[in-house]
Amino acid sequence: MTVTKPPNLNLNATLKENTTTEVTKKPKSPSFLVTKISIFLGLTLTHHQKIRTSNMREDEQQQLQTAEELMQQLRSKATELLLREEWKESVQVYTQFIGLCQSQITETKQEASQLSKLKKSLCLALSNRAEARSRLRDFDDALRDCEQALKIESSHFKALLCKGKILLSLNRYSMALDCFKETLVDAQASGSLETVNGFLEKSKKLEYQSRTGALDLSDWILNGLRGKCPELAEYIGAVQISKSEISGRGLFATKNVEAGTLFLVTKAIATERGILSGENSNENEQLVMWKNFIDKVMESISKRQRTRHLISILSSGDNEDEVEVPDVSAFRPEAEERRSSNEKLDMGKILSILDVNSLVEDAISAKVLGKNKGLYGVGLWALASFINHSCSPNARRVHVGDYIIVHASRDVKAGKEITFAYFDMLLPLEKRKEMSKTWGFHCKCKRCKFEEGMSSKQELSEIEIGLERGIDAGNAVFRLEENMKRWIVRGKEKGYLRASIWSAYAETYGSERLMKRWGKRIPAAEAVVDSVVEAVGSDERMLKVLIEGLKGSSCGMPEMERPIKLGKGLYGKLVKKQALKSLLEI
Numbered sequence: 001m002t003v004t005k006p007p008n009l010n011l012n013a014t015l016k017e018n019t020t021t022e023v024t025k026k027p028k029s030p031s032f033l034v035t036k037i038s039i040f041l042g043l044t045l046t047h048h049q050k051i052r053t054s055n056m057r058e059d060e061q062q063q064l065q066t067a068e069e070l071m072q073q074l075r076s077k078a079t080e081l082l083l084r085e086e087w088k089e090s091v092q093v094y095t096q097f098i099g100l101c102q103s104q105i106t107e108t109k110q111e112a113s114q115l116s117k118l119k120k121s122l123c124l125a126l127s128n129r130a131e132a133r134s135r136l137r138d139f140d141d142a143l144r145d146c147e148q149a150l151k152i153e154s155s156h157f158k159a160l161l162c163k164g165k166i167l168l169s170l171n172r173y174s175m176a177l178d179c180f181k182e183t184l185v186d187a188q189a190s191g192s193l194e195t196v197n198g199f200l201e202k203s204k205k206l207e208y209q210s211r212t213g214a215l216d217l218s219d220w221i222l223n224g225l226r227g228k229c230p231e232l233a234e235y236i237g238a239v240q241i242s243k244s245e246i247s248g249r250g251l252f253a254t255k256n257v258e259a260g261t262l263f264l265v266t267k268a269i270a271t272e273r274g275i276l277s278g279e280n281s282n283e284n285e286q287l288v289m290w291k292n293f294i295d296k297v298m299e300s301i302s303k304r305q306r307t308r309h310l311i312s313i314l315s316s317g318d319n320e321d322e323v324e325v326p327d328v329s330a331f332r333p334e335a336e337e338r339r340s341s342n343e344k345l346d347m348g349k350i351l352s353i354l355d356v357n358s359l360v361e362d363a364i365s366a367k368v369l370g371k372n373k374g375l376y377g378v379g380l381w382a383l384a385s386f387i388n389h390s391c392s393p394n395a396r397r398v399h400v401g402d403y404i405i406v407h408a409s410r411d412v413k414a415g416k417e418i419t420f421a422y423f424d425m426l427l428p429l430e431k432r433k434e435m436s437k438t439w440g441f442h443c444k445c446k447r448c449k450f451e452e453g454m455s456s457k458q459e460l461s462e463i464e465i466g467l468e469r470g471i472d473a474g475n476a477v478f479r480l481e482e483n484m485k486r487w488i489v490r491g492k493e494k495g496y497l498r499a500s501i502w503s504a505y506a507e508t509y510g511s512e513r514l515m516k517r518w519g520k521r522i523p524a525a526e527a528v529v530d531s532v533v534e535a536v537g538s539d540e541r542m543l544k545v546l547i548e549g550l551k552g553s554s555c556g557m558p559e560m561e562r563p564i565k566l567g568k569g570l571y572g573k574l575v576k577k578q579a580l581k582s583l584l585e586i
């Protein structure tokens with residue numbers, strides 16, 4: 001899967017300078033720490049304190065601050081930074097404190113009471129550092145801090161609460177739920193009962209959603225899509241990854257589903273959005289967005305082992321036939337994290353992976369709901385990127401916040417590959433061939449094969465050429481319908497050919513003049529829409545024809561069943577009827 005990227009984008013060169021991250025592990029010898037920390041404090045303390053520290057350094061270098069005094073100072077500094085929400089700085093000071101505290105604990109001659117005091121301080125510091133780290137989205141490290149704190153004190157309230165919040169951010173709902181249940185024991189005493197109950201409810205809701213895929217956006221939609229978008233859970237429905245006849249690996253349905261059924265809900269590894277000025281948007285704007293997007297992906301790779309693992313599973317466009325077929329469960333947020341980090345991921349490979357797998361939100365097979373509508377958005381949704389292109393696609397996607405929701409755009413049988421249209425499928429074969437060329441592949445889907453087989457039919461190309469030269473759309477429709485009878489074209493294949501000159505059908509059904517002339521000689525709009533939807537899935541242009549037809553009909557109550565079914569194919573079963581009607585404006 002490829003997104004349109006500005007040309008001459010020398011990503012390799014621009015990015016390398018920004019992505020070298022140095023990780024220095026600090027030695028833990030107390031004397032080293034004390035010196036280091038004094039310097040650090042000298043830099044971050046207030047002016048008044050700075051003078052005091054330096055004066056002290058001058059006269060009593062040796063007995064200077066005892067470890068205890070230093071710890072005191074570090075602790076209040078760290079707390080202050082935490083309260084000021086200066087997360088990065090607070091992590092630094094807590095790290096100094098924790099190092100010092102640990103070295104004190106391991107010193108042999110500690111009294112029992114002193115030791116337990118130190119352990120208490122350590123536990124709290126670890127929980128606080130976890131909080132600050134999670135604010136920096138450094139979830140792996142934050143989680144490790146919580147676990148370390150809980151090893152010291154298994155029911156430490158702050159550590160448990162923080163762990164639960166992190167697990168929730170990582171979409172590990174059932175683990176978060178367990179964690180909040182444990183937190184509940186001490187919630188009353190710490191005056192946080194309401195907070196904990198809130199998290200508990202949220203985890204329950206999301207855990208249920210992640211098992212069932214039963215998400216409902218009705219209220220949000222009926223409220224005019226205002227406010228924060230609803231909380232969504234990641235979900236993997238009846239799908240699996242297998243070798244694809246189209247290209248490399250693909251996503252397949254494992255059971256029969258009807259239009260609108262959810263296949264998956266996935267949160268982006270990273271997204272970047274912006275406003276592009278006009279149609280011929282400035283190349284620089286796109287370049288900056290891409291650069292930011294890649295930076296975000298790199299940050300996530302550096303912070304999260306799971307991101308690194310998931311990205312390494314994705315295709316880089318090479319050796320498509322030899323790549324491993326991963327189990328779909330690797331994409332579940334609660335899947336066991338791989339501890340090894342041997343996956344080879346250099347910058348060049350990451351860029352190829354992003355090139356092949358990133359998606360733009362505003363695409364022919366997508367709907368963007370909420371505040372991101374109208375923005376140019378690019379993102380990486382790991383599991384969704386296994387979905388290949390077809391000119392008779394059976395899936396569409398809805399973007400809500402950072403989530404992608406993929407659903408069936410028509411009924412899909414078990415074992416069928418799930419496909420999107422990467423480009424407009426309501427075009428004749430030749431036009432589609434041009435499009436697929438710009439995407440860097442040659443489409444061999446069933447519809448393309450069928451239409452290639454039909455290309456010897458003179459009448460077909462005459463109709464297409466005629467349309468380009470501006471012949472009467474009704475005439476083109478009439479001629480195609482008559483010829484299909486002659487050629488004995490049946491079932492889905494009829495839908496394929498109709499989809500190829502769909503614009504002529506839409507123009508005819510939408511024009512009173514053309515309908516007066518051709519209406520009685522061509523099939524009814526509903527029948528044609530049905531056959532095209534069966535062949536290429538739901539699309540709003542077909543829905544428009546249906547709805548306009550209904551509005552124009554004078555026969556009492558309009559028949560809503562068809563548009564509702566099409567609407568489900570368009571938006572998925574995310575919404576109850578009333579909300580769907582409001583989305584479709586009917």
Ligand SMILES: [Zn+2]
Pocket residue numbers: 390391392443444445446447448
């Ligand atoms: Zn095709």
